[in-house]
Amino acid sequence: MSIGKTALLDRLFPSGHKVTEVGQVLCGWGETPAGRVHVIGTTEHAAIDSCIALALSAAVLQAVAEDGTDHRPIVFIADTQGQALSRREELLGLNGYFAHLARCVNLARGAGHRLVTLIDGEAVSGGFLAFGLLADAIVALPGAEVRVMDLRAMARITRIPYERLTALARSSPVFAPGADNYWRMGGIHALWTETEDWAAQLLALLQGGGEDERARLGAERGGRKLAASVAQEVLHAHG
């Protein structure tokens, strides 16, 4: 395992952890004052292909199966550059593998497992959608990159000048990469800093409800003003 991931696990679980890395997939457990938690994730900015998605869904199913009625929390470590780009993966139906993984994550939530995601490295697009972004609480660690697409690629595709995008990105969190932008929009619950006690902060996140509060958070933080209100309007529209 990379030195960075080992150091992260030491810091999160000072009382002990056992996590193995096979083909960029992390799987194991960490010890907290509230008991043992599952650790499942990816490393080295993994490009998520069907093989990695299957390993992740297998790990989630295994966690659900082995816990019986004692549903321990699952801590996801997300480090992904996005989905694998390949013709064979598209032929296999990579979207179907991601949907399966998402169903497994949802099964775990429904069974009573608290789900916490820690972004360590990168969280990009489809690779992030498939598991990390579905958690009950999502945290970006210092230096985490969160994005759909970088601004140069976006400028090329939308034909909007790069300079214009960078200027607008200073005031709007809506399109530019950055964990702080996702925090303002309610897509990330917390941004941890280098000097904080991560073990204590993780312990606090192991409690909480499973409702999707992200739209409300985005409105409160001022980064996403319409998501909650438009959904509410649809919910209460006449007809």
Next chain:
Amino acid sequence: MMSTALQSYREATARQRVQGLLDAGSFTEWLGPARRITSPHLAALDAPVSFDDGVVVGQGHLAAQAVVVIAQEGLFNGGAVGEVHGAKIRGALLRAARDRPQAVLLCVDSGGVRLHEANAGLIAISEIMRALFAVQSAGIPVIALVGGTCGAFGGMGIVARLCNAIIISEEGRLGLSGPEVIETVKGVEEFDSRDRALVWRITGGKIRRTLGEATVLVDDDMAAFRSAAAAEMFGDRPHLERWGLSPDSLHGLQAAQRQLAARAALDGSIRDGQQVWNQLGLGEEVALMSPAEFNLCLEARKP
């Protein structure tokens, strides 16, 4: 009103699809264009806006049964999901979980996240995924219809696969990364996005149906989509039970895990739909088969 003339589903707008799928006069739209709720983020970039932000949501009847309908407009920004667009879909799904119609029809026509508001779009798709799970937990099936010009890609390709059934036309396309994206990043040798026959053999309705990614193949015809949707709601199709009118079970997902693992273990040299068909003993004639013939042919080959 009966009509024998075929109406292309692919060429229809989102509103025409809603009208064509539902019982005449039964549709009520929520937050329709008269409300003029547009995307402030498109406006900030001087990009065109639409009074429905590219998605129609509401309720109506299909074969006299209550349904919630969500229809993306592929002609507006490629049906891409932004903040308002996503919130309308999420709101309609939450409403379905509350009001308990017979089914939700999700007419997907989208390349995924709208880049002009990419962060809002990505979060919105995650919220749609969670709302969709809530609908299914309430015992209501969500039926995806894929036959528009933009197909179902990116996050909407994932959302489509979360549905209880996918009705797809031969011209419909379903995947994660579009061929253009793969070609741009990996080169034309990996995926030639201008080779239309190849694109069809990778992402098109027939290969998606062959692999079990889509549940039924139909003609590019409004009435065909309509009757297939009705069959999913009332019929004896086994996959509605298989994928659960109840939430996913551990056993169900373990079985799905084995199926997907078996597919991923296909010979590593396979990177073209024709190779999959050849393995099944189907040759070049696949391209010539009508959807009805093709569905029968696959049913006959089931173990």
